[in-house]
Amino acid sequence: MKTSVTIKDVAKQAGVSVATVSAVVNEHKKKVSLSQESRERVLTAIKTLSYKVNTQARMLRTGRSNTIGVIASDLAQPFTAESVSLIEQEVNVRNYSFLLSDILNSKGLEWRYIDLFKQKQVDGYLFIGASNEFDNKAIVALIENGIPVVLTERDLHEHSVPCILVDNVKGAYLATNHLISKGHERICFISGPESNLITHERLKGYRKALAEKNLTHFEQLEPAHGMGLKHGYDAANKLLCSQPRPTAIFAFNDMLALGAMKALREAGLRIPEDIAIVGFDDVPVAEFAGIPLTTVRQPRVKMCHIGVGMLLDILEHKYPKGYYAKVILPPELIIRQSS
């Protein structure tokens, strides 16, 4: 690998100064006035030498990295993985890079991660998903230091932080109401961990649907101890011991629902005849479950698009200082055969 070509080489080749080269390279940023001629010359020199700016040097000089830190709550969750993939696209389109971390791999070490990213000079942070493991204080500290932060699929109620969310209350309402309309009264909510704010939102929607039909006395909660298949399985097994048994389940997310379905099957229960179930997210595998899973779809693509867009816009000062917005997107009930 021959040593890379620098701005100097280009300048020499084009017979201009480095300043001029820099000017044409960064042309888009400022309305500079360059003569057509030197512009052309520089451009061809760049092409013939196949010059690429050294991002390191630029970062050092400008103090900006054009990189965002993406902190995911659990990459192993299909929903999260897809989000990361989408984010990657958006970030690329806008000519940024991103550093990724999966906080599930470092329970309690979120501070260390943020620190690490800070050291790498990320310009801003994107948090996706709300793992129970995560200490919100770390995010708050960021905000208080004026560092741009955007959250998707996660919220921080009492703070002025931009976040992109599906309407969780409405989604849960839709799911629960659908179950009620199918004639169910005893509907159990397999919730996420207590510490998860989103769980509370969905609980609200669940309760609202129940209340509307005067079913509040049938409310039944079964908190899962995590977000994975196994946790859904365990929760369902516990729930199955309750008397009288619910005739329907609304699970916090699809993975929990899929896990629960295994327990239901093992208990010899038919879905949806003996017990109906609906999930949340609409991960790809939901459609391919033994009994295709009814679920509430989140507008993933839009959420990621808006989330990244907003963060980068903030970084590029396209909003007034202190600006923030909470964007709430509509959920969509996808009815399949599990209900």
Add this chain to the structure above:
Amino acid sequence: MKTSVTIKDVAKQAGVSVATVSAVVNEHKKKVSLSQESRERVLTAIKTLSYKVNTQARMLRTGRSNTIGVIASDLAQPFTAESVSLIEQEVNVRNYSFLLSDILNSKGLEWRYIDLFKQKQVDGYLFIGASNEFDNKAIVALIENGIPVVLTERDLHEHSVPCILVDNVKGAYLATNHLISKGHERICFISGPESNLITHERLKGYRKALAEKNLTHFEQLEPAHGMGLKHGYDAANKLLCSQPRPTAIFAFNDMLALGAMKALREAGLRIPEDIAIVGFDDVPVAEFAGIPLTTVRQPRVKMCHIGVGMLLDILEHKYPKGYYAKVILPPELIIRQSS
């Protein structure tokens, strides 16, 4: 955010020169001789000022980024997502960073990605998974330029490139043989796309098992046009039209198998009574399928550990120039109820 503290500040605070500070910061790298005293002084200064090295500046100076480029074939595949998560851990442990790209999002643009990463000065590349979309020429070009590259779950037969693989021939053999031992003779292989080298390996194992029992004349191949659930579904539907129908299926991977199961179910076939099926990978959801899926487990954790380890070791010149190895790990047959 107050302007960050530099090595100069530390030097002043500790009453030493920047060189000394730099020396203690990079202590581990070289057997420098520092007096206990100044070392202590520097260390406390660092702590009180909470100094963090500016990675940008260091990169610029050293020409190394301590960053690797991870190029995944399809993040939406659970197996890949988990690998990324694992890789993240390994990379962190060794104090590196990684840039991630998902080439499925940029069909045919692998060159652009590599270029982008090159511009970000990544020290080496880790390719994971073998999407059919990917043009191996891009990898070959890297290798020929002497840039460190390691592949996991992917191979480049005629090139001297380090790669970490499960024994795909053996895995497929195990799966097929298991099916044969259950009394099956007509076993169809739902293969991956033609262009995928791994598919050929698994095909070999499949054929070997068939040949051993003189079942070669029953060989039946149904290539899937991708690696997703839908592709498995489509492949199975096509396969179901063949007469006589196979009594068992060996699918290239779990997602394909899960997709196929949906088609089987829709056709009114009982699993495993009417038709048995086994997958490959052992993704978490395999165990939670309507009929828990028999599959061949890949030693994910080990593969990622070795892969990252090898790449970083190469970067740190722990191997002689030109060194490479192909590491083949043993697969494990996980028998569940789908067979």
Add this chain to the structure above:
DNA sequence: ATGAAAGCGCTAACAG
């Protein structure tokens, strides 16, 4: 419109 030059924070000779 363009060039000269300073300097971002760091490391690595080289002196002392």
Add this chain to the structure above:
DNA sequence: CTGTTAGCGCTTTCAT
């Protein structure tokens, strides 16, 4: 053992 200093490649005043 420690300090001085010269850049790494780039952007950005400030002159011209």
